[in-house]
Amino acid sequence: MKLTFISDTHSLHDRMPPLGSGDVLVHCGDFTGRGDLFDVENFAEFMMVQDFTHIIVIAGNHDWCFENEFREEAETCLRDSGLIYLNDSGVEIDGVKFWGSPVQPEFMNWAFNRRRGASIRHHWDKIPDGIDVLITHGPARGVLDRCENGFPAGCDDLLATIQRIKPSIHASGHIHEAYGVLEVDGMVFINACILDERYRVRNAPVEVEI
Template sequence: MTSPFNRRHFPDYFLASPLAAALYPLHHLLCRLRGPPHLSPPDARPIRVVCISDTHTLEWTDIPDGDLLIHAGDLANDGSVREIQASIDWLRTLPHPHKVVICGNHDSYFDVRSRLAEDRDDPKSSSYAAVSSSTASLHSVDDPVSRIDWGDIHYLQHSSVTLTFPPPSTIAATAAEASTTRSRSLTLYGAPQVPAIVPFGPEHAFAYPPHHDAWSGTVPRNTDILITHTPPQAHLDLSPVYSTGCPYLLAEAWRVRPALHVFGHVHAAYGMERIYWDEAQRAWERLCAARRRRARNSRLGSLFGFVRDLLDLTGWVDAARVLGYGVMGVVWAKVWGGENRGSGWMVNAACMYRDSGKLGNKPQIVVL
């Protein structure tokens, strides 16, 4: 059976839902035509954010310069302190003024329930296995001792940090930057939990059943940048049919509406999307959610996707809303000169190229 983390061939998407397969490129084309979803304040210099994830003990040899570096988890493979510290040591050598890291499901040291025996205070203790079997507890058991030397890196685990970005120095500033005098602050929130859409072993950190709501009300409303390991449903998660993202995380993103949401986990869904938090996006997400259950069908069962789409009046209405509101957004931005306020980006920053074991996806850059 094909892994749910691998991208399917186009015929699979088309057979499961011809409507969604045809609408997908049109929706994203309209999003691109609308222009930047977020603009920097006119009296402060732009903040260059470099996004990476899923390096799995490997080191990207040429990380772009920026004001902020974000790593969205899976620093390691076996989750040991040895591997994690080696990755942290590499990140510490990078010149970015601010660095923020969360863990992923492979970074098991950060979840006491999932630690390797070599990293436990008492390797013979069986209490960890009992805790690991509890699917309700998503936060790590309290552990006051950390063996990781973080240096200048901010580690977030269900927590926030507010970073200040001063104006450029007059010596190094360009003519355009010289007129910007105001400092800027951004609040970042990071959380590692991932839905176990396949049976994860106890070595996987912060896994929860896919039907469990692990997100509602957890992200502070003042969050500018949201960092998670899992993607939200219907965005850079192999959607529209074979979606691996979390619907509860998507609902939480709608509540908070961050300017930037960085994640990884699904290597094959690497990329960047513009997010406008409007009726076009809401209709697209409804259409994707309605087709998600078709991912469980065999290829033979997917042959009926055409018939189901043909008779799905709600799907056709949502498709019309995606196109109609999308065109209105383009007219608003390009003809009337309106700004896209309160919008942003979603970035799947997985550097690992699919399941090749090699880093092949370049770091992503977003300017806020």
């Protein structure tokens, strides 16, 4: 199965180079600029014509309409476009189990912020064993999570959860300057941010076989 990961396109998806084709395209959140419904509709139109058998999407901290009063309309827009939207939920495709969550440790006043500790652990505790591909908007602590100033912004409790469930792949975004791929203890970690820290389209989609 060929998987392609992108993240943090912030309504600039039409400026990316062609995504090619494959079995599953995954967007790890922040596909809008400020999370209005027009941006969601534009994104959905773009994604639904990509040459992938399945497309999985989670929201991120910029995607406000997935956590406010427009949530139902926003989710329906993605699903009516044939996209698989995950929010603390999972899907199985050809025997491969995916799980997605939009939450990340509290960072200014953005969507899907959760306090470190019990508040965010509540979400990670929902992740069952046996997940092959874990998709979260924010990274785990110490793995592709360093901000431009060197601060590791990832989540400690997410890291502990990953060590428990041991997925084959953990994909995230959120920290633009930490784009890359890293293998740790047999697991592949991906930060798939397409935009760099200055919100310029700079990085390539990440392709992985599973």
